[in-house]
Amino acid sequence: MELARGMATQEHLEGLVLKLETVTPLSEEERRLLLGLPLSVRRFEAYRDIVSEGERTKQCCLVIEGLVCRYKLVANGERQILSLHIPGDIPDLHSLHIEEMDHSLGTLTAATVGFIPHEAVRNVTRASYRVSEAFWREALIDAAIFREWMVGIGRRSATSRIAHFLCEFVTKMKAIGLSDGVTCDLPMTQPEIADALGLSTVHTNKKLRELRQAKLVRIRANRVTVMDWDGLCELGEFDPRYLHLRK
Amino acid sequence: MELARGMATQEHLEGLVLKLETVTPLSEEERRLLLGLPLSVRRFEAYRDIVSEGERTKQCCLVIEGLVCRYKLVANGERQILSLHIPGDIPDLHSLHIEEMDHSLGTLTAATVGFIPHEAVRNVTRASYRVSEAFWREALIDAAIFREWMVGIGRRSATSRIAHFLCEFVTKMKAIGLSDGVTCDLPMTQPEIADALGLSTVHTNKKLRELRQAKLVRIRANRVTVMDWDGLCELGEFDPRYLHLRK
DNA sequence: CGACATTTTGAGTCAGCTCAATCAGTGTGG
DNA sequence: CCACACTGATTGAGCTGACTCAAAATGTCG
Numbered sequence: 001m002e003l004a005r006g007m008a009t010q011e012h013l014e015g016l017v018l019k020l021e022t023v024t025p026l027s028e029e030e031r032r033l034l035l036g037l038p039l040s041v042r043r044f045e046a047y048r049d050i051v052s053e054g055e056r057t058k059q060c061c062l063v064i065e066g067l068v069c070r071y072k073l074v075a076n077g078e079r080q081i082l083s084l085h086i087p088g089d090i091p092d093l094h095s096l097h098i099e100e101m102d103h104s105l106g107t108l109t110a111a112t113v114g115f116i117p118h119e120a121v122r123n124v125t126r127a128s129y130r131v132s133e134a135f136w137r138e139a140l141i142d143a144a145i146f147r148e149w150m151v152g153i154g155r156r157s158a159t160s161r162i163a164h165f166l167c168e169f170v171t172k173m174k175a176i177g178l179s180d181g182v183t184c185d186l187p188m189t190q191p192e193i194a195d196a197l198g199l200s201t202v203h204t205n206k207k208l209r210e211l212r213q214a215k216l217v218r219i220r221a222n223r224v225t226v227m228d229w230d231g232l233c234e235l236g237e238f239d240p241r242y243l244h245l246r247k
Numbered sequence: 248m249e250l251a252r253g254m255a256t257q258e259h260l261e262g263l264v265l266k267l268e269t270v271t272p273l274s275e276e277e278r279r280l281l282l283g284l285p286l287s288v289r290r291f292e293a294y295r296d297i298v299s300e301g302e303r304t305k306q307c308c309l310v311i312e313g314l315v316c317r318y319k320l321v322a323n324g325e326r327q328i329l330s331l332h333i334p335g336d337i338p339d340l341h342s343l344h345i346e347e348m349d350h351s352l353g354t355l356t357a358a359t360v361g362f363i364p365h366e367a368v369r370n371v372t373r374a375s376y377r378v379s380e381a382f383w384r385e386a387l388i389d390a391a392i393f394r395e396w397m398v399g400i401g402r403r404s405a406t407s408r409i410a411h412f413l414c415e416f417v418t419k420m421k422a423i424g425l426s427d428g429v430t431c432d433l434p435m436t437q438p439e440i441a442d443a444l445g446l447s448t449v450h451t452n453k454k455l456r457e458l459r460q461a462k463l464v465r466i467r468a469n470r471v472t473v474m475d476w477d478g479l480c481e482l483g484e485f486d487p488r489y490l491h492l493r494k
Numbered sequence: 495c496g497a498c499a500t501t502t503t504g505a506g507t508c509a510g511c512t513c514a515a516t517c518a519g520t521g522t523g524g
Numbered sequence: 525c526c527a528c529a530c531t532g533a534t535t536g537a538g539c540t541g542a543c544t545c546a547a548a549a550t551g552t553c554g
Contacts, residue, residue, distance in 0.1 A: 072398045075484050080398040094390065097383040102391050102489040136344040139387065143341065144349050146393035151319045151327040153401045154445025158542070189500065198401025203542050205502060221551090237322050242349040405510070436532060450510050452534060468519095 019088025024134035039114040066111025081196035163236030183225040266335025271381035286361040313358025328443035410483030430472040
C-alpha cells in the first residue's frame with residue numbers, strides 16, 4: 001500500500017468494504033451504500049494520537065493505510081496496547097454509541113486515516129439492515145479478540161502468547177489480502193510487541209529468539225515469515241474461530 | 248433477591264430495564280416494549296454451563312438472579328474468567344449477531360436465568376431506535392470492561408488488580424441497587440477470583456489478606472465491605488469512567 | 495561517517511508460582 | 525452430639541518465569 005493522497009474517496013472506502021466482507025456477505029447495493037460514505041482523509045506520522053482518552057468525537061476513524069493501535073497508560077507510565085488495527089478497520093466504531101473515549105487511539109507507523117461523520121454512518125445503518133449487521137459483527141468480533149488476548153495475558157506463557165500473537169496477525173492480514181498466509185509486514189518494534197502482550201522488552205526479545213531458533217518463524221526488518229504454521233499454532237494454542245471469519 | 252419461580256414475566260424483565268437505564272435513559276414507551284419481551288425462565292445450580300463454547304443459540308440469556316460468568320479454558324486446564332454478570336445483564340447479547348460461541352457461559356452460584364428468543368430482541372430493536380441504542384451501549388461497555396481487565400492483567404500488580412476488581416464489582420452492584428456503595432454480596436471463592444484476575448489461588452489469598460490488614464476492605468462469608476474507598480481506588484487505579492454509567 | 499533507534503546479551507532480583515500441609519466451616523449420617 | 529467427608533481459606537517453603545539494570549552490538553539513514 002502506498003501513500004494515499006489524491007486517491008478518490010471511493011477507492012479509500014474499498015478497504016472498508018473488503019474488511020466487512022470478511023465477516024458479513026454484502027450485496028452490490030450494500031457495497032454502493034458504503035462506498036458512498038463521505039470521508040475526510042488525513043495523513044499521520046508514526047507515534048501520533050489520532051484520538052486521545054477522554055475526548056468526545058463526532059466521527060469514526062477508518063484505517064486506510066498503516067498500523068494503528070488502541071492503548072491505555074497506567075500510573076507508573078507503562079502502556080498496555082489493547083488492539084491493533086489494519087486497513088479496513090474502524091477502531092473507534094464504538095464512539096457512535098459511547099461518547100467518551102476510555103482509551104487512546106494512535107499510530108504505530110505513518111498512516112492514512114479517513115474520518116467519517118457519525119451521522120453518515122447512522123444513515124447507512126438505517127438504510128440497510130445488513131450493513132448495520134455488518135457493523136455489529138465488527139464491534140462484537142473486536143470484543144472477541146479482547147477476550148482472546150485476556151486469556152493469553154492471563155493464562156499463557158510468554159512464548160505461547162508471542163506465538164499466538166503472530167498467528168493472529170498473519171491471519172488477519174491474510175483476510176484483507178495483505179498476506180499470503182505465510183509472510184507479511186509487521187511494522188512493530190519489540191517494545192511495542194511487549195506492550196501488546198503484557199511482557200517486558202527484554203523477555204520478549206529472548207522468547208522471540210527461541211521461536212526463531214526453533215525454526216518456527218523468521219523475523220527481520222519489520223517482516224514476519226511463518227516457517228512452521230502448525231508448530232506455531234500449536235505452541236500458541238491458536239484456533240482462529242474467535243475471529244469469526246467467513247469461509 | 249429470592250428464588251424467582253412464580254414471578255410474573257414482567258417482574259423478571261424489570262432487572263433488564265433497570266440495568267439498561269443505568270447506561271441509557273428510556274421512555275415509558277420503551278420500557279413497555281422491553282417489559283413485553285417473551286421470557287422462558289430456568290433455574291440453574293451453581294457451576295453449570297448455561298451455554299458452552301462452540302454452541303449456536305437462537306436466544307439470548309438474561310441473568311435474573313445469581314452470579315454468572317463467561318470463561319475460556321486453556322490447554323493445560325487452567326481457566327480464565329472473562330467477565331462477571333449480575334442481574335439485569337445479558338451476557339450473550341453478541342449471539343444475536345455472531346453465531347458460534349467462542350467461550351462458555353456458566354453459573355458461579357445457583358442462578359435464575361431467562362431466555363429471550365433472538366427474534367423477539369430483533370423486534371424490539373427494530374421498533375425503537377433508542378432500545379437498539381441501549382443494546383449497543385450494553386455490548387460496547389462490555390468490551391470496555393474487557394479492555395480495563397486487559398490492562399489490569401497485563402500491567403498491574405496483583406494487589407492493584409484485586410483492589411480494582413473489588414471497586415468495579417461494588418460499583419456495578421450499586422448501579423443496579425444491590426449495594427449501597429460500601430458493601431455487597433460477593434459469592435466467589437478465592438480460586439474463582441484468581442481465575443478472573445489471572446493469578447494463582449495462593450497468591451490471591453496472600454494479597455487479599457494484605458488488603459484486609461491494611462484496613463482497606465473486610466471480606467467474610469461471601470460478602471465484601473469497603474472500609475476505605477479512596478484508598479482502595481487509589482491502590483487499584485480505579486476510575487469508573489470506563490463503565491460509562493449515567494450521572 | 496556519525497547519530498539514533500533497535501536488538502541482543504549478561505547478571506542479578508523478585509513477584510508470583512507450585513507443592514504440601516494445616517485449619518475452619520458446613521453438612522451428613524448414626 | 526459426635527465422627528467423617530468436603531470444600532475453601534491459610535500458611536510455609538522453596539522455585540522460576542519474567543523483570544530490571546546496564547552495556548554492547550547491529551542496523552538505518554541523512
